[in-house]
Amino acid sequence: MDDRNARPDFMSAIDTLLDRIAALCRVITGVSLVFLTVIFGWLVFGRYVLNATPTWVEQAALLLVMVIAFLGAAVGVHEHTHLAVTALRSAVPSWMRTVFVIVTDLAMAGFGGLMLIYGAKLTAFKWGSMIPLIQLPEGLRSLPLTIGGALILLFSLAHLLRLALGRDLRSDTFE
Template identity: 45%
Template sequence: MDNVPDSATNPDTTSDRVLDGLARLCLIVAGVLLVFLIFSFGWLVFGRYVLNDTPTWIEQSSLLIVVYITCLGAGAGVRFNSHLSIDFLREGAPRIPRAIMHAISDGFVLLFGGFMAWQGWLMMISNAGRPIPMIGLSESWRAAPLVACGVLLVIFTGANLIQRITRTGRAGS
């Protein structure tokens, strides 16, 4: 069961629930895609060694699916603070330097997420007319996860930053 704070102590519980739900949806979609990936590789092995007829679409679809799984998982990882980080220096620092380090890291993630969404969007637009070999989808589908991940990074990092600022403001008063 989640440790959701009482609405009396945290007015952001509705937005927390929405953002947590969005992050969980990302993980569910990534999980379903992972299951599909496993089954498609099973079909690849069966087709290659039993039927002696290798399905050619699996390689390209697998490359596409791995990008979706990675980008959706990265966005959810930022929301749930389960991404890889080395924070022993930051967490061992006094309150003010720790807050500054949090703000700097959040700023970098916000900038990176915005840049990723923007450049991914440009890639989507420029590759809309090119098909992915073997599966026929537009190459834009390869760049779409970059846009989604960038937007998720901005939303989740922005929410975490706002919560940290309001929490610090309430603790200081």
């Protein structure tokens, strides 16, 4: 019997929604990574072949790196592949793991909440100025921080809810 089918209906619906959000984040980060590679190829071509460096590439690359880093980190939290989330609790004896799982999820939820709050303040503060050379709002640089924080908070709270319902499927929770 599949454990996902044994979950309460609302938890199954939540998991489906969160899985779709994580899949969307993977697509966005993948497209961003491809675009980052293409524009750096253009930078090298422009600099060494055309002898005309496209200066906008560096500004666009900074924006893309923010998207990749923060959305990728949120997906890592959702899928339990973020090294910082599992390293410590995997190193302790099995009887301590549940406590460490709870502490880790609470810490990640708190960290995500702080990223959300302060990222939103920074985004709002910087929205009125423009990024040089690409003429996009400066607040776009901190928007991935805000969205990533919200997703980390959401994914961590879902982990805690699953744990409270006895439906936690993480392999490092129990040995």
